[in-house]
Amino acid sequence: MLGVDVGSVDQATLIAYGAWIHRLKMYPYFDTAHYLLVTCEIRDEMSSAAGMFSRKHPLSCWLSTMLMCFADAFLASFLLGEPLITPFKRHDDILLATLIWYLVFYAPFDAVYKLTKITPVKVVLSILKEFKRAHKVAQGVSHAAKLYPHSYLVQILVGTAKGAGTGVVRPIEQFVRGVWMPTHNELLRPSLYTKVCLIASTLLVLEANSTFLNAPHDLVYLGMLGFLLYFKLAYLLFHVSEPFAPFENLFCAVAMGGIWDALSRAIAASRERKLANKDTVPLPSDKKEQ
């Protein structure tokens, strides 16, 4: 009796927590963390050229930062045929992102940038960012579900795009900065976050549409957030950058031609051996004839 009670209380508490987190306002704290990390990432990518570039090309620098800060919104709008300029509609967001861009690139003595490189600060910011990511994935899935209620693939794709859009938008951002690296793109080597977002949005779509997964929505949301946080912290603290590698390798071996390739190679090898035997078997007889 007690156990059941505790269990039910636990679940109710979790659902309440989930609902509370689900309804959290992203602006300004979670947004700030997101913009800060994205801007620092751009600056890291420029590496030693960042100082010079931000002084010489402030417009290009600002625009590429905006592109990345709102990459998810741009990508989702592009896919769904909505106006691309939507993210520029809300002045608050743009002003906040601009402020953070300014602080990261032009703050006296690089204070803000150096601050974000301190591990505890980085961990806190990353946790806040994952809250924002969970929010965006859920928002993307529910938005797509409103437009295309029966197209699960569209819902999953839009959810993933909202959660991990920066990777896909990066080539355009690089182009704005005058950099062009066509042989490196997100789709060739999907990053960990893309995979995690894909799984998270699949989870949400399953929850909304199937009978396999009929937990309350807020609980699923909480689970998804935990899932995102788990991989983020594993990456930050223990440098686990490819947790799915074993599954991927197994899947590739089974489904993506691994077995058949091995079989083909084995057959080719056995054929060669046979040919080699044929070549070597007659040799003694040749000798006899000599």
Add this chain to the structure above:
Amino acid sequence: MLGVDVGSVDQATLIAYGAWIHRLKMYPYFDTAHYLLVTCEIRDEMSSAAGMFSRKHPLSCWLSTMLMCFADAFLASFLLGEPLITPFKRHDDILLATLIWYLVFYAPFDAVYKLTKITPVKVVLSILKEFKRAHKVAQGVSHAAKLYPHSYLVQILVGTAKGAGTGVVRPIEQFVRGVWMPTHNELLRPSLYTKVCLIASTLLVLEANSTFLNAPHDLVYLGMLGFLLYFKLAYLLFHVSEPFAPFENLFCAVAMGGIWDALSRAIAASRERKLANKDTVPLPSDKKEQ
């Protein structure tokens, strides 16, 4: 009397055939042929790298195949401001295309890919694909005509995009695969299919809007299909890759500056000759003076 009767019966039969073909369902047989040929084309383009690439980057490989299989829909949606994600809406199409992608790249012993390289199979698939192409061109023209009833150019462009979109989308598909060749694009050297689709959609627009061409719609459709099939078979069986070259050359000579260029060159040459004469004529007098 008999001749007239036979003629009228013939036309009625043709119209009936046209109507029947016009109303044929594309899914699944014609779609299958289309997806198969497109996927094989991508694999041909990768040439020897195909095996390695499809094993190492399955996501990029799948996405580039989807981009090409639904290139017409993506391009038309992009031009008409409709959601780009539309082709992912119907699960049947995506599943069929994915199945074919899988079979072409990962089938045991490359069976499916090798099968499509056998000439009779290829010819049958190509014929089926032209049925699909005719369907897409007609659909594109009528869709654009609904949106822009008086913009004939838009109708022709959308019809062409639907019929020969793969060429224009190819650079994006290559980018997804990490390949970037900006100096080769469809618009620099339009392929035969682009030209044929341009003519076909012009025909359809003329039929719908002018009084010059007032044959029944189904007959025009049948004629367009015959036109597409004719050039496809000429290409496949007799390797006629540039049937329009004589007309193009004539047109370029007359309209695209050919005549004027020749005239300018002639004038320049005659001027040079005059100058040369002036240079050589005084020589004897010079000699006399000596």
Add this chain to the structure above:
Amino acid sequence: MLGVDVGSVDQATLIAYGAWIHRLKMYPYFDTAHYLLVTCEIRDEMSSAAGMFSRKHPLSCWLSTMLMCFADAFLASFLLGEPLITPFKRHDDILLATLIWYLVFYAPFDAVYKLTKITPVKVVLSILKEFKRAHKVAQGVSHAAKLYPHSYLVQILVGTAKGAGTGVVRPIEQFVRGVWMPTHNELLRPSLYTKVCLIASTLLVLEANSTFLNAPHDLVYLGMLGFLLYFKLAYLLFHVSEPFAPFENLFCAVAMGGIWDALSRAIAASRERKLANKDTVPLPSDKKEQ
């Protein structure tokens, strides 16, 4: 009394002029000037390859010219999620642009192209083009204001895109011609026209939304046109290509890290001097010890 009267008459006259100019029809004279200058610019960019290219790739040449002639419309449609094909809707515009493309590239003895290079002709065409530009900026701002009445940034961006879209669309136009120069783009080094259009559309947005600037709309329009013409003529006649450079340098020095960078350098230098002193001060004592 007289002065006041003259003043009020003057303003009324100016407003009347502004209203008259504001309501001028762009088609065909102003459009012609715009298309002519844009097409000549494309031809200048190709430099010596223009003759050969226009003969060998007429389709690519035509399409890239159309892209640039209607660059503003394409860019604004793209940003606002409207159909990209809109500029192809009106046959008049396309026919006029095609005619001008034809004359610039294929006219006998290059007559039209050479004509536009004569300074007085160029100045007249440029003045007409600035009328068209003012028209487009005002149109862009008012169109965006209808869609997003409270998003001033969107209005400014769309106004700028309409006024100076060619710069941003240029990479795509170059791609159509098989040229790809990712390290040169408008956003890295915004041209004078982009800056002028940015100021002009900011002016219009301020006029429409604030209480600081409450002159009549037609007067503001006239002022904006004068502003555009002023910089254009300064550029054409006196080669003033960077009139904003002093302000930009001042702004960069104050806001874009200039002062802080100098301070950091000064501190670093003083530290080095201290270190150098420390290194040199002990030297005599060392000597004493020896």
